[in-house]
Amino acid sequence: MQHRRSLRRRPSLCLLALLPWLSLFPSGAFAADDGEILLAQASSTEGELSEEELDAAAAESTGPPPGVEVMRVRGRGIAGVVTEVPSSVTTFDAATIEALGAEDVSDLARVTPNVQIVQPGATQANFFVRGIGLSDFSANSTGAVTIFQDHVALNAPAIQTGQLFDISNVEILRGPQGTGPYRNASAGAISVSSNLPTGNYGAQLRASLGTYAPDSGKGAHMGLIQDYEGYLEAPLIEDVLSSRFAFRFRNSDPYKTNGCGDAIPYNQRAVRPNNTALLDVLDICGERGTDTWPNFPPQISSIPIGLQDKVQFENNWAARGFLRFQPRETEMDFVLSAHGSRLDQDQVYGQALGNGTFQGSSQNTLGGTVVSQYWEPDQQREIRAGCPAGTSCSASFLASVAEKLASGRPLDEKPYRGDYNKDGVTKRDAWGSFVRGDMKLGDLDLFTLASYDTYDRKRDQDSDFVPDTLFEVTEDDQAWQTYEEVHLGGELPTTPFDWEVGGYYLQESLDSDSTTILRGLTPTSRNAIARTFFQDTTAFGVWASFAWEFLDDLTLEGGVRYNWESKEFELTRQQTLFGTPQRPQSNHQTETWNTPTGNLTLTYHLNQDVSTYVKYARGFKAGHFNALASEDIDRPAADPEYNDAWEAGLNGSWFDRRLYARASYFYYRYKDYQLFIFRDQANSPPVLEIVNAKEAENYGIELEGRYEPLRGWVPRSVEGLQLSANFSWLHGEFLDFQLRSTVQQGFNIVPVITDFSGNQLPNSPPYKFSGSAVWTFDLGRWGYLIPRYDVSWTDDVFYGPNNGRGSVNPFTGQELPDNSIGQAAYWLHNVRLTYRTPTTNVEISGWCRNVTDEVYKTFAFDASRFSGVVLNFVGEPRTAGVDVVIRF
Numbered sequence: 016m017q018h019r020r021s022l023r024r025r026p027s028l029c030l031l032a033l034l035p036w037l038s039l040f041p042s043g044a045f046a047a048d049d050g051e052i053l054l055a056q057a058s059s060t061e062g063e064l065s066e067e068e069l070d071a072a073a074a075e076s077t078g079p080p081p082g083v084e085v086m087r088v089r090g091r092g093i094a095g096v097v098t099e100v101p102s103s104v105t106t107f108d109a110a111t112i113e114a115l116g117a118e119d120v121s122d123l124a125r126v127t128p129n130v131q132i133v134q135p136g137a138t139q140a141n142f143f144v145r146g147i148g149l150s151d152f153s154a155n156s157t158g159a160v161t162i163f164q165d166h167v168a169l170n171a172p173a174i175q176t177g178q179l180f181d182i183s184n185v186e187i188l189r190g191p192q193g194t195g196p197y198r199n200a201s202a203g204a205i206s207v208s209s210n211l212p213t214g215n216y217g218a219q220l221r222a223s224l225g226t227y228a229p230d231s232g233k234g235a236h237m238g239l240i241q242d243y244e245g246y247l248e249a250p251l252i253e254d255v256l257s258s259r260f261a262f263r264f265r266n267s268d269p270y271k272t273n274g275c276g277d278a279i280p281y282n283q284r285a286v287r288p289n290n291t292a293l294l295d296v297l298d299i300c301g302e303r304g305t306d307t308w309p310n311f312p313p314q315i316s317s318i319p320i321g322l323q324d325k326v327q328f329e330n331n332w333a334a335r336g337f338l339r340f341q342p343r344e345t346e347m348d349f350v351l352s353a354h355g356s357r358l359d360q361d362q363v364y365g366q367a368l369g370n371g372t373f374q375g376s377s378q379n380t381l382g383g384t385v386v387s388q389y390w391e392p393d394q395q396r397e398i399r400a401g402c403p404a405g406t407s408c409s410a411s412f413l414a415s416v417a418e419k420l421a422s423g424r425p426l427d428e429k430p431y432r433g434d435y436n437k438d439g440v441t442k443r444d445a446w447g448s449f450v451r452g453d454m455k456l457g458d459l460d461l462f463t464l465a466s467y468d469t470y471d472r473k474r475d476q477d478s479d480f481v482p483d484t485l486f487e488v489t490e491d492d493q494a495w496q497t498y499e500e501v502h503l504g505g506e507l508p509t510t511p512f513d514w515e516v517g518g519y520y521l522q523e524s525l526d527s528d529s530t531t532i533l534r535g536l537t538p539t540s541r542n543a544i545a546r547t548f549f550q551d552t553t554a555f556g557v558w559a560s561f562a563w564e565f566l567d568d569l570t571l572e573g574g575v576r577y578n579w580e581s582k583e584f585e586l587t588r589q590q591t592l593f594g595t596p597q598r599p600q601s602n603h604q605t606e607t608w609n610t611p612t613g614n615l616t617l618t619y620h621l622n623q624d625v626s627t628y629v630k631y632a633r634g635f636k637a638g639h640f641n642a643l644a645s646e647d648i649d650r651p652a653a654d655p656e657y658n659d660a661w662e663a664g665l666n667g668s669w670f671d672r673r674l675y676a677r678a679s680y681f682y683y684r685y686k687d688y689q690l691f692i693f694r695d696q697a698n699s700p701p702v703l704e705i706v707n708a709k710e711a712e713n714y715g716i717e718l719e720g721r722y723e724p725l726r727g728w729v730p731r732s733v734e735g736l737q738l739s740a741n742f743s744w745l746h747g748e749f750l751d752f753q754l755r756s757t758v759q760q761g762f763n764i765v766p767v768i769t770d771f772s773g774n775q776l777p778n779s780p781p782y783k784f785s786g787s788a789v790w791t792f793d794l795g796r797w798g799y800l801i802p803r804y805d806v807s808w809t810d811d812v813f814y815g816p817n818n819g820r821g822s823v824n825p826f827t828g829q830e831l832p833d834n835s836i837g838q839a840a841y842w843l844h845n846v847r848l849t850y851r852t853p854t855t856n857v858e859i860s861g862w863c864r865n866v867t868d869e870v871y872k873t874f875a876f877d878a879s880r881f882s883g884v885v886l887n888f889v890g891e892p893r894t895a896g897v898d899v900v901i902r903f
Contacts (some may be wrong), residue, residue, distance in 0.1 A: 021482075022146070025349070028056070033782065038477070046241070053599060054537065059472070074235055075123075077324055080155075082358040090869070092480050099502050102678070103189040103662070104188045104189070105128065105130075105184045105186070105741070108183075109210075112182055114789075116845070118174060118178060119177060120140075121140050123185060124787040125807045126807050128719065129144065129146070129189060129783065130143065130189070131143040131780070133150055134363075135240055136152065138171065138173045138176070138443050138474075139152050139172055140175060141156070141158060142158050143160075143202070143778040144203035145683065145713055145745060146713045146778065147683070148776065149639070149691055149705070151691040154173065154490070155527070156172045156691075157170065157198070157636075157637070159202035159656070160200065160203050160204060160327060161192070161197045161199060161200040161203075162207075163205065164177065165207070165352065165448075166206075166500070167464070168196065168521065169496075170552065171523065171524050173494070174470050175369075177445070178265070178333040180262035180263035181244070181263075181486055182208065182209060185205065187204075187682075188204045188205070190660055191614075191633065191634025191635075193576060193634065194573070194574030194614055196207075196502075196517065196556065198556060199637060201634035201635060201656060201690070203839070211299065211350060212248050212259040212260065212337050212339040212697070214254060215250065217248050217902075218246065218818040219245055219246055220245040220898070221242075221244045221898060221900045223242040224239070224242075224897055225862075225891070225892070225894050225897070226895060227240070227270040227892055227894055228894060229893055230893075232428065232429065233430060234272045234393070234429030235270050235892050236267055236269065236325055237484065238267055238268030238325075240894065240896060241264075241267070242264070244261075244263040246262075246499075247259070247334045248262075249259050256339070257341075258338055258339070259337045262333065262337045263334075265329060266331075267327075267328070267329040271325070271327040271364055271431045272324065272435040273323060273324050273364075274300040274432060275436055276322045277321075277322065278318055289584055292402065300434045310391055311395055318436050318482055322437075322438055327360045328360055332356065333356035334354065334356070335352060335353065337351070337352050346454060348453045349447075349451075350451050350452070351449075352448060353446075354447055355358040355444075355445065356443075356444075357442075358442065361441070362439030363440060364439070364477075366433045366889060367433065367434075367884040367886055367887075368391055368394055368426075368884065368887065369389040378590045389483065389883065389884055392434075393427040393429040393432065397428050421515075428847060430887075434482045435477045435480060435481075436477060436484065437475070439475055439476040440473075441473075442474075443468070443471070444470065444472075445468070447467055448467055449464060449466035450464075450465055451465075452464075460505060461501075461503050461668045462500070462502050462503075462517075463500070464499060465497070465499045466498045467497050468495065469494065469496070470876065471493040473491050474491075474727070475489045476490075476883075479822060480739075483534065484532055484533075484534055485533070487532045488531050490525060490530075492527035494523060494524060495523070496523040496524075497521070497522050497523075498520070499808045501518060502517025502551030504517075504556075511564035512561065512563045512564075514560070515558075516559045517558055518556060519556050522552070522553050522554075524550075525790065526548075527546070527642065528546075528547050528549070529546050531727040542590070542593065543591040544588065544590055544591075546642070546643070546644075548587070549644050550584045550640065551583045551587055552581070552582050553580070554580040556577060557576065558885045560572070560573065561574065568668070569879075570620070571617055572616040573613065574602075574614035574640045576612050578608075578610055578611070579609040580607070580609070580637040581607040582605070582606055582652070583603075584603070584640040584652070586644065586648050587600070588644065589601055600710075601648075602648045604652065607858065610657075611633075613632070613633055614631065615630065615631050617629050625665070626666055628662075628664050629661075630660075631660070631661055631662075632659075632662075633657070633658065633660075634653060634659075635657055638652040638653055638654055641705050643704070649793040650704075653706060654687045658683050658684060660681060662681040664679035665677070666680075673722060673724065673727075675720065675721045678716070678719075679717045679786035680714075680716050682714040683712060683713045684710075685710065685711040685712065685713075687709065688707065690705070691703070691743050692704065692705075693815075693877060693878065706754065708749050708750075708816075709753075711749050711750055712748055713745060713746060713779065714745075714746055715743060716743065717741075718740075718741065718742045720740055722738045722740065723735075723738075724736060724738065732795070735791030736790045737791075738787070738788050739786060739787050741783075741785045744781065748773060749772050749773065749774050750772050752771045752772055752774075754769045754771060755768050771817060774818050775813055777816060778813075778814065779812070779813075780807075780809050780810040782810040783808045783809070784807065785806065785807040788804045796853055798851055799850070799851040800850055800851075801848070801850075802846075802847070802848050803845075803847040803849070805844070805845040805846075806844050807842070808840065809840060809841060811837060811838070811839055811840050813837040814836050814838075814876060815834065815837075817830065817836070820833060820836065821835055821836045822879060835875070836877050841871045842867070843871075845862070845865070846863050847860055857899075857900065857901045859898070860900075861896075862895065862898065863896075864893065864894050866893065867893075870889065870890075871889060875887045
């Protein structure tokens, strides 16, 4: 491993300069949520008012209700300037996150309108909002969605999906964020807010025990799931200094099956047949016995001894601590945090399906010879089961059966069983800290933040999911980042005009060493591609924003931001062919991008409960270097992407606030939309690169609502029924996108151009629906009983630019069956029943997730030209268990 050049750099001077400055300028009136927050505190202990009663009393009276002290607190949240109607945003509170069993933010995507989160790896997630995102799985990937953890913008993908625990809320903003601290947020932003110390004594422990409970015959095991979460808080100096410590630990047994586990290797068989056809019939762990390049004699591959037959083990933990300093008789608030986590688990295993099966022969869909004639054994049996007993089926008949199966359900009958010749692992250690403050300077609000985060990750993966070595990857990467932010805001004394000015600074240094092992003529003469790269990123933004209530019923909000970003990137690539190292190639590049962005919103208040708005926003995402280049490493970075977004919406409450609803319509127009693709090249591994689609557009509708139909109409003990539903419709389309690749025609390599114009954007299902029903029964001195039901439906989603049908044969137009590189529409159902004691100190819940044991893919990609397989990642099967929560 070569010297890590970029790690010689030090954290930014801005961080070092801000730390002592922060100690002199603490914060005041800190708040974690957007806008104005009503804090209500009963001055009488005789009874408690519900949140709805407090809201109603505050709305109907010019003063506070009797016995209640109402205090308005203005603070910095995800939206920056306080807004009465924020952008389209979905908020999840702690109770909802717990009920959904969300381990990280990716688990919230299925119940959020127009949001998809693709996570084919334990430490790699790609975020798509309204069809916009980037499916790049490299260490330097930068998506189109800004991820915040306690106001700290996390740049590295490896640390963007940390465990959710002791959370106040999660907010998902949809649409480009043209002002405020939103770097590269051309699609939206996700903000995770932790619970802060309150200055009181308190503790909580949640223990969850569950098991995977799939239907028999799907290749899964009944693995035990253990999940523990808790917090402890205590004042250190009364009303001045308080503390809070929280943790989460998750351990789960492996539930998937490796057909190569404990298998006898070919090279240890007492009698090893030399007949290739016979080897195919013997079928050891799904291996057909051929490991062949065209025109070369067949070779027999080896399977290591001692492979695990059960895979997908997890053993992860995370912890954080807070100190909160609030000097007496001041409006100051300091928050100091330290956090760390360890992820130690198997790689995320998927399933490979040989696409030669779809043709009933050894020819792939592109007309070339299939390099690996791998047939997944369960897939073989299911296809051949269509043959009449005692007869042999023709190749065309088998192909017809295979295509029908692939189009309706492109997985085999045992989706949790695969054939792997390596025990893949993923390990990541991450830690960091931040200090932030809020204070009042007269009539001004000052917010400051300085942070440091770092991680070290190692991955050793059987990336091809087959017993042959087609392409397997090992990677070791590490990075650190600093993020600083400061903004100042206030209100004009004579005019209802709020203003804010601020800026952020991000610096990141990343190093990565990886090796991709490719097939060779023999196991000892394999090919390999070694890549070493570093990338240093420096970015800053300065903004100004305002909210002006220029008439009683009209509010104008807007802002501008100047964006500047520079990346220094160096890639060294060395290829080994048939066991012989080739001369290394190296390239060093530096690029800088800068542009202004902004947004403008006009809100009209129809009455005190209902408002409508129109909005325009300009989005921007900086250029991106391809760290996975397997050819032409001198290619410059992908161009930055820009988008213009228009939106109109209606928000409000009706029927005495029993019904809350939001509706919005949006239209986006993209220029140079960044897209990560697997581009086919004849007789070579697929080229992984970031390209620009010249033009793209998307538009759609989002509806969100919450309804309490029984409140005020039935006895209080049974009025706690709450219904909620979300619905979205999305049309995303490439307007102008052509891709250049090569194919083999005879002995010649022919360049071809594939036109994807008019195709649906990847990861943008046309329709999504989710809903929940929660009914709280107040049993008086017997406590509370709370049943809950959650449901979600996702329409057809494609994971590539060719509408789910993989690569196109430019000569015949032949493609894979429908949804081969996609997932057909599917439903997910969760149920939960909770008993809570009258004192609310103890809760016991029984739950079942994915009740119908739905089999669905979370991602897929086409590697058919190089290896004759389609790779699929499968969602978790049905799980069931019990939670116990104890509060002190």
